[in-house]
Amino acid sequence: MAFEGLAERLQGTLNKIRGKGKVSEADVKEMMREVRLALLEADVNFKVVKQFIASVKERAVGQEVLQSLTPGQQVIKVVNEELTKLMGGEQSKIAAATKPPTVVMMVGLQGAGKTTTTGKLANYLRKKNNRNPLMVAADIYRPAAIKQLETLGKQLNMPVFSMGDQVSPVEIAKNAMEKAREEHHDYVLIDTAGRLHVDEELMNELAEIKELTQPDEILLVVDAMTGQDAVNVAESFNERLGITGVVLTKLDGDTRGGAALSVKAVTDTPIKFAGMGEKVDALEPFHPDRMASRILGMGDVLTLIEKAQTNVDEEKARELEKKIRSNDLTFDDFLEQLNQVKSMGPLDELLNMMPGAGKMKGLKNVQVDDKQLGHIEAIVQSMTKEEKQDPSLLNASRRRRIAKGSGTSIQEVNRLIKQFSEMKKMMKQMTGMQKGKKGKKKGGFNLPFM
Amino acid sequence: MSFFKRLKEKITHQTDTVTEKFKDGLSKTRNSFVGAMNDLVKNYRKVDEEFFEELEDILISADVGVHTVMDLIDELKDEARTRNIKDAVDLQPVISEKLAELLQKSDEETTLNIKENDLTVILFVGVNGVGKTTTIGKLAHKFKQEGKNVLLAAGDTFRAGAIEQLEVWGERVGVDVIKQQAGSDPAAVMYDAVQSAKSRNADVLLCDTAGRLQNKVNLMNELEKVKRVITREIPDAPHEVLLVLDATTGQNAMSQAKTFGKATDVSGIVLTKLDGTAKGGIVLAIRHELDIPVKLVGLGEGMDDLQEFQADQYVHGLFADVLAQSEEAAEDLDKY
Numbered sequence: 001m002a003f004e005g006l007a008e009r010l011q012g013t014l015n016k017i018r019g020k021g022k023v024s025e026a027d028v029k030e031m032m033r034e035v036r037l038a039l040l041e042a043d044v045n046f047k048v049v050k051q052f053i054a055s056v057k058e059r060a061v062g063q064e065v066l067q068s069l070t071p072g073q074q075v076i077k078v079v080n081e082e083l084t085k086l087m088g089g090e091q092s093k094i095a096a097a098t099k100p101p102t103v104v105m106m107v108g109l110q111g112a113g114k115t116t117t118t119g120k121l122a123n124y125l126r127k128k129n130n131r132n133p134l135m136v137a138a139d140i141y142r143p144a145a146i147k148q149l150e151t152l153g154k155q156l157n158m159p160v161f162s163m164g165d166q167v168s169p170v171e172i173a174k175n176a177m178e179k180a181r182e183e184h185h186d187y188v189l190i191d192t193a194g195r196l197h198v199d200e201e202l203m204n205e206l207a208e209i210k211e212l213t214q215p216d217e218i219l220l221v222v223d224a225m226t227g228q229d230a231v232n233v234a235e236s237f238n239e240r241l242g243i244t245g246v247v248l249t250k251l252d253g254d255t256r257g258g259a260a261l262s263v264k265a266v267t268d269t270p271i272k273f274a275g276m277g278e279k280v281d282a283l284e285p286f287h288p289d290r291m292a293s294r295i296l297g298m299g300d301v302l303t304l305i306e307k308a309q310t311n312v313d314e315e316k317a318r319e320l321e322k323k324i325r326s327n328d329l330t331f332d333d334f335l336e337q338l339n340q341v342k343s344m345g346p347l348d349e350l351l352n353m354m355p356g357a358g359k360m361k362g363l364k365n366v367q368v369d370d371k372q373l374g375h376i377e378a379i380v381q382s383m384t385k386e387e388k389q390d391p392s393l394l395n396a397s398r399r400r401r402i403a404k405g406s407g408t409s410i411q412e413v414n415r416l417i418k419q420f421s422e423m424k425k426m427m428k429q430m431t432g433m434q435k436g437k438k439g440k441k442k443g444g445f446n447l448p449f450m
Numbered sequence: 451m452s453f454f455k456r457l458k459e460k461i462t463h464q465t466d467t468v469t470e471k472f473k474d475g476l477s478k479t480r481n482s483f484v485g486a487m488n489d490l491v492k493n494y495r496k497v498d499e500e501f502f503e504e505l506e507d508i509l510i511s512a513d514v515g516v517h518t519v520m521d522l523i524d525e526l527k528d529e530a531r532t533r534n535i536k537d538a539v540d541l542q543p544v545i546s547e548k549l550a551e552l553l554q555k556s557d558e559e560t561t562l563n564i565k566e567n568d569l570t571v572i573l574f575v576g577v578n579g580v581g582k583t584t585t586i587g588k589l590a591h592k593f594k595q596e597g598k599n600v601l602l603a604a605g606d607t608f609r610a611g612a613i614e615q616l617e618v619w620g621e622r623v624g625v626d627v628i629k630q631q632a633g634s635d636p637a638a639v640m641y642d643a644v645q646s647a648k649s650r651n652a653d654v655l656l657c658d659t660a661g662r663l664q665n666k667v668n669l670m671n672e673l674e675k676v677k678r679v680i681t682r683e684i685p686d687a688p689h690e691v692l693l694v695l696d697a698t699t700g701q702n703a704m705s706q707a708k709t710f711g712k713a714t715d716v717s718g719i720v721l722t723k724l725d726g727t728a729k730g731g732i733v734l735a736i737r738h739e740l741d742i743p744v745k746l747v748g749l750g751e752g753m754d755d756l757q758e759f760q761a762d763q764y765v766h767g768l769f770a771d772v773l774a775q776s777e778e779a780a781e782d783l784d785k786y
Contacts, residue, residue: 113579233698
């Protein structure tokens, strides 16, 4: 990550405080300065930062921090709590009209990702909510925008309504509504053209579409990398149209995404979804609490845990635990574990979610390459059944054969075998330890490789 | 001669239309920025700690970035002390001067490196949605107007409709587009494009690439490969690697400039969407820390709204109101 997290930022101040019996108001002031810088570096709007600092300071200078034994952690906790409060505690869902179809209008600046998000949202509604949405191509200005939505529709095998780029967007919306009613679509997603919030003419056009279609949801699509200007953009769109929610896109980048906080603060509408990748299924419900940690640079532990939970088969985990206890771990199990980790998503993404991963020396410059996992897989698959069961069989000539068969080198094969036996040893020790503690840490195998 | 007079003198040699484009395009940016500056001077008559804090906010609100702002404020404080400036009004020109200095940092060439009578290859890189394809369309139009033989390479084989988008631009401008099917290897498209450009004796080849977030290692590797293929065919190509930046982007633009710079040796920046309220102040920080020059700016949606970046023009555009004021002040002084 490009920025230091708040924890690291505060470290300097905290070192000074350490050893002092009491934290003075001046110390708090200095800490607040660090908090302010961290938020500004994360692109939170400076006005929002000001208000925020004022409210945190009040709490901090009050009793909580001063009497706390670990003031640094206390400050972070207060900041995180306040930030979460500001982001809106609960995750919020997309509207559903009592009388279908539910109309959703996508609006925003050029290049925010409206068309891509429209496709993703259609896919999401079908997959998660079992809906039958109709996408409407109303961006007649950008070259090939209609074609883009049509291509997405083809990829998803979902209908897209378009009338070419010679018909006015209002007219398109009107006809789309008729068609949606005829064909019983329960959602209508209108992809509008990107426009500057200061472009009166085009903003009027949006107002007309709104008037005509009476949307249940107007989603402002905002690029997560947006800087201080996010406030102006959100304010103008909200004033003109009355947005009901926000979609934050490109959150899979390394931006802190302070824009999320700014937008939330000025519009007071919930952020409903987050775009997390280029593929059509990379749209996730937005978790305000997690965003707070991200802005502060504290990693996204909750998402990580959730990913692990959904992807790790409990049954298999128990079986594995048994095997480790009896020291029967084979290369097959090893591969299985590997695949479970892989199914959680790209490794570097996982690493990014771990708090402190950016700080760990060894990890900082590691380019986690999913290809390496492929190599390991190839090596294990080049072993015979007997070899997988009993690694002690692997003599020099067998290793040579495996290297050749997997297209890797003998060194790589050796490294893997060594890693495997070390892991086995370590796991044996860990299970032994747990037994010794009289089952205090029961079922410690919820995470792969633990 | 005052700083602004010098600035004005410099740009009067340039065509009025260019000056107007900058002035119009930057009007929103200027209004909010200069408005804030004027309020600042009005509200804080004295140059004190509070004044500097407020100034800090104004600069931060332009996305200049915390580090650069801190450095700038420190310099200004020194300046105020040594010159013994006490009134806010007197510090205003110093502030403008410092900002302009940052933008005009060195005398380096900010014009595009175009080869005479030989093929010039320009590679466009950047994250998703910054306006790479649109910039290429506009630039193709500009070169075409100059009578150059232009060819476009549809290197964004990933995003739905990207190839079609470039083709529409090709039709509008009247230049050919070298393409393959969606989903094909972008490096292969580049190879084809370079071969065609050579055999057709093209003057300029503009290469589009798919937008990618800079933390995607595999995609950055792919981009390196695209560049390598071009260099293998023409050793001194690409002659320009332009990073397209959205003016609304915040501090992440620094990370973009760093990572894309490392992967593809970015030679210049195209700052797009400056016609909104965004100020693109991050380019100041990028100049301050990485020293990548801004070469082109997008000042509107029209075909002619892509302009070569001129720091003088940019500063003039940003400070046109301040300029008028300080001139009045100077004239007043002359009277006495």
